[in-house]
Structure formats: C-alpha cells, structure tokens
Amino acid sequence: MSKTHQEKIPFWRDSRVIKVIIQIIIVAIILLLIAIFSNNLVNNFRQLGLSFGFGFIFDPDLNSRFNIGDTPIPYQPTDPYYRAILVGLLNSLRVMITGIILAFFLGVIIGIGRLSDNWLVKKIATIYVEIIRNTPLLLQLFFWYFAVFLKFPKIDDPLIIFNSIFLSNQGIYIPFPLGNLQSLLSILSLVLGTIIAVFIWQKQTQVIMQQGTTGKAYNIVLMMMGFVSILIIFLGLDWQFPDYDSQMQRIQNGLNLSPEFATLLTGLTIYTAGFIAEVVRSGIQSVSKGQWEAAKALGLNSGLVMRLVIFPQALRVMIPPLTSEFLNLAKNSSLAVAIGYNDIYAVSNTISNQTGKSVEMLLVVMMTYLIFNLIISSGMNWLNRLVQLKEK
Template sequence: MSDATIERHRPRVPPRRPLRLSWSDERVRGAVWQALVVGVVAAILWWLIRNTAHNLEVRRIATGFGFLWREAGLPIGEHLIDYAPTDTYARALLVGVLNTLKVAVVGIVLATLLGTAIGIARLSRNWLLARIASVYVEVIRDLPLLLQLLFWYTILQNLPGPRQALNPVDGVFLSNRGLKLPWIEWEAAHGAALLALAAGAAGTWLYARRARARQMADGQPRRVWPAGLVLMLGLPVAVWAAMGAPWTVDRPALRGFNFQGGLTVSPEYFALLVGLVTYTAGFIAEIVRAGILSVGQGQWEAAQALGLRHGQVLRLIVLPQALRVIVPPMTSQYLNLTKNSSLAVAIGYQDIVSIANTTLNQTGQAIEGIAIIMAVYLTISLSISAFMNWYNARIALVER
C-alpha cells in the first residue's frame, strides 16, 4: 500500500483551537467553575476544622492519637492475638480489627458458597427444590438484618446449659456458651506446614500458567494435577513430618460449670456469622441466577449436543461465562457484608466498632475514635474492591 493511500485512510484530527481568555470559551468557563467549586469546598473544610479545634480548646478536650499508647483496661472476651486489659488502646483496637476481619472473610466465603447453591437451586428442574429456594430468597431479603441477628442470638441464648449441651457428634457440643469443637494443639510444625501449603498453591498456579502457555504454543495438553498434588499435599506433609509430625487433638470436656479445651465459637460470633451469611446469600443467589440466565440457550444446546451432562454444562460452559455478569454486583454484596458486620454491637460481639466506641467513651476523644472506625472500613472496602476489580479484569473477554 502506497504512502498516499495510507495518508488517505488515516483519520483526520480537527485543528486545536487557540485558548482565548474570554467567557465565551467553554474551556475558560470550565476552569473558572472548577476553581470556584474547589475554593468553596476548601473554605467549608477550613471552617469546619477551625470551628472544631476552637470548640475542643474551649472545652479543654485533648486531641491527637497519643491515647493509643495508654493502658486500655478494657476486657475483650474473644481475640485472635494475645491480649490483656493491661495492654494499650492500640492493641485493643487491633484486636477489634482482627475480629472484624474474622467475620468478614469467613462470611464472604460461606455466603458465596451458600448463595451460589441457592441460585442454582432456583433454576433446578426439581419443582420442590426450586420453590424452597425461591421462598428462602423472598423471606430472607424482606426481613431487616438487625432483626435476623437478634433472632439467631436469642435462639443461641435459649439453648441448654453446658451440663445439658447438645452433642450431635462425638466431641462437638452446642450450648448457650457457644459451640465447642475438637482442635489440634497448634505448634511450630503446623505453622510451617501452612506456609508450605501456601507456597505449594502459588507454585501450582505458576505451573498451571506455564502449562497453558506451552499448550497454546504446541497444542499438546499437559497434566497439572500431578504437580499440584505434590506441591499442595506432599510438600506440607513433608515439612510437617520433618519437624516431628506433632498431632495432639485437644477435645473439649465438661469440667465444673463449663467446657475446657478444644475450639470455642462464642454465641455472639456464631449468631453474627449465621445472620450475615444467610442474609447476604439471599442477594448473592439472585445475582448468580441472573448471571446464569444471561448465558444464551444456544450454549446449553451446543454443549448437550457434544454429550456433556447437565452438571458438566453448568460447571464448564455456563458458569465461566456467567462470571462476567456475576462479579461486578457480587463485589457490592461483599462490601455490604463487611459493612453490615458493624451491627455486631447489637448482640455484644466486640468488633472494631464496639471496641472503638468503648475507647472513645473512656478517653472522650470521639473524633479520633470515629476516624479510626472510618479508616478501618475504608481500607477493608478498598482492598475488597481492588481485588474484585483485578479478578473482573482477568476474566473479561479480550477482543481481537
């Protein structure tokens, strides 16, 4: 193709008009209005900050975050790290952040699994199963979340005491003191094995990427599961065995008026988790159902013509395509579950909101306490959004 032909097909760019310092030029008007808006917002913020500082000074209220390093004297019944009332407010708030993350992370995983199952059940050919799933969605979504949390907490509080605890499975006890489960005595070998599992999962993912790249290059499929089995099972077991293979199960036992040993799931955490999971799963179910229905019927027919069973069509053909519709609204539900966990204060679970409220009541520094709560939820929400946006971009269709 000649240079003249290329020049003829090249899109023409309109000439750039010179900037005129006149109100009739839309660029000048836009710059003036933007500067005016920024100035008004800055003036409002300056007035709020100055007025707040003046009021705090008049009332002789201390400001700053120096209180974080004072002794808290705050009892916290449930904590993932070592904590005592003699520790600082900073450590108490850290315990609250970890308690919030414990609810959010576990809740997101369980709500995703339950919501996906219910969403698929709503499309089932079994009339009874589809109707039960529909009733679940309609009832759960129409009831306020706070009411559901109080409902589950009341049920757990009305369970029998430890001496009459329910014992559905050997070593598992359910009472008004919570859920008691057998648990292993954690040692250094278990932590090393867990790190080896994480390393094995990363190695499996890298090996799978390389195998797919080589298959695209030469057309020869390569098995990933043998390497994954070695990395994700053999490596952790080898590390665990090399460090002595400790395996001591700590089983709960009734001693006096309560159980000792094992893993304890408090009634507050249990009620909060069940309430958040069941409530959010109702919304996720509708998102999954809508995503599946967005895939054309021709995809089902083409896959069935190849001899694939219904479950295989759903798992291998439909759901991967539906994810592009499911992921964006699913992100909103993950954020809602995380923010709704702040209702834990209503049933006595000590998350970041509960501990920060107690802290600001004891210290009188409400602005700093509320700022900490806002910063924690903003950080968690932005982290979830960043991860989901990355995943959504990864599964997006790439035009050629």
C-alpha cells in the same frame, strides 16, 4: 488557498483545558470546606475546654479498663487503648473475611438451586431467598442469638456431636490444629497441592475446549490429589480436640466460637447469601440460550457446560453486584454491637464513653470501614478486569 497551519485555540475555549480547570476548582473547594470544618471543630473544642487529638490512644499511662470477650490476641484491661482497638479490628476482620467466603459459596449453591430442574430443590431455594431477603438483618441476628445459640445446653451438660464438637450456651467448641511444625508442614502441603490443582484444572479446561475431549486423565489426577488432601487434613494435621473438665466445669482445648461471634457470622452469612443467590441466578440467566445449546451440541455434560461455558460468561455480569453485596456484609458487621460482640465499632464506642473522645473515635471507625471497603472494592475491580473480554 489552504492554511499552512491550524490556528491555535485559546485556552479559555479549549474543552480539555476547561475540564482540567473545573476539576482543579472542585478539588480546591472540597479542600477549603474540609479546612473550614476542621478549624471550626478545633475552635469549638477549645471554647469548651476540650482538646482534639489521637495521642490518648497510644498513651501508656492510660489503661483501657474494660474486658473484651473475644480476644484473638493477648489482651488485658491494663493495656493501652491501641491494644483494645487492635483486638476490635481483628474481631471485625475475622467476621468479614469468613463471612464473605461462606456467603459466596452458600449464595452460589442457592442461586444454582433456583435454576434447578428438580422441583423440590427449586422451591426450597426460592423460599429461602424470599424469607431471608424480606426479613430485617437485625431481627435475624436476634433470632439466632436468643432463640438458637443461647438456648444450647449449659456448660455442665453440653451437647456433643461426633465426640469432638461441643455445643453449649457459652459457645461452640470445635477441633483445631495445634500450632506446631507438623501442622505447619501439613498446611504448606495443602497450599502447594491447591496451587498445583489449579494449574491442572486450567490445563484440563484448555484440553476440553481445544480438543473436545472429556479430560478423564486430568480428572483422575485431581481425584487422587483430593484423596491425598483428605488424608493430610485428617492424619497430617495435629488436631487438638476439645474435652470437658468436670472438676473445673468448663470445656478446654480446641477452638472456641463464642455465641456472639457464631451469631454474627451465621446471620451475616445467611442474610448476604440470599442476595448473592439472586445475583448468581440473574447472571446465569443473562447468558443467551444459544450458548447452552451450542455447549450441549459439543457433547459436554451439564457440569462441564456450567463450568466452562455458562459460569465464566455469567461472572462478567455478576462481579459488579457481588462487590456491592460484599461491601454490605462488611458494613453490616457493625450490627455486632446489638448482640454484644466486641468488634471495632463496639470497642470504639466503649473507649469514647470512657474518654469523652467521641469525635476522634468516630473518625477511627469511619476510616477503618473506609479502608476495609476500599480493599474489597479494589480486589473485586481487579477480578472484574480479569474476566472481561479483551479487545484486540
């Protein structure tokens, strides 16, 4: 005789309930430990006659009292500490963002070069990867700083390239657009053109995959848009070129990249690109040989095979390790203190020495890098979900 209803399982035997209870217990234990350590920290500070808090950062009566070499925003030693922290934060951000972009493109080029049929290109890419990956980053930073950028000519006799780039031991001076209406409209035109080009490129890809044509008409449109973009860059933007002032014995105008910034950016880019190159190589090699043969059987040239068939499939394998490399670049930027670049870590270290608030500033640095890395990992996880196969 069959039962009319199932017997209800007691909650202490229900695996789903047990899992939830275990997670609640773990979270409670973690929160309890945090509360114990925090209370212990506050008590120890009180016994030593010290106070714990972050109010000094925003206190207008407390001046930072130290100079910062690279200041993307106006800053004076008489400013409060939060202003100095903001400068260090922006310095870290511009190294991380620029370094991630440059390292990715350089790594892709080197990774594809490792698979080239050209013997010389393949060997050069292999030597690059082997040397860079097996040399400590700190040693590479010292090399770029002391053996390259500080060895540039003195400021009174700079090395001039194309009459627009000045190299000296006080930094690299390059042309930079003025912040006026003409440059703003030109930049907006470039952004709009890039968006349109992406849509055209996607349409071309669909036509090639569905109809088997080469999409020459789309290529012509993209080439014309590229030509117009070049004209906008050279003629539309209101460029400010650096020039040497002989009376003041300094280079003025243009964008100044300090030796410390140039060293850190170069070192991080070249070092991380060596690891990204191996990620790209392994990702491409993970695509089965049959995919290459099938794409070539359709009459696609090598460039289209890589762009439409191989690289999209390789991305599904590449993105997780790429995330790790981007996170490593962000964390490795803290080595800036070794060459005197004022990033968030170096600024916080100076503030802790002045105020004795070492624990507070350590927490500020930890939270800063944690937020940076969470943003990077969240963006890469979103991209990873975007390229994965969609199951129906």
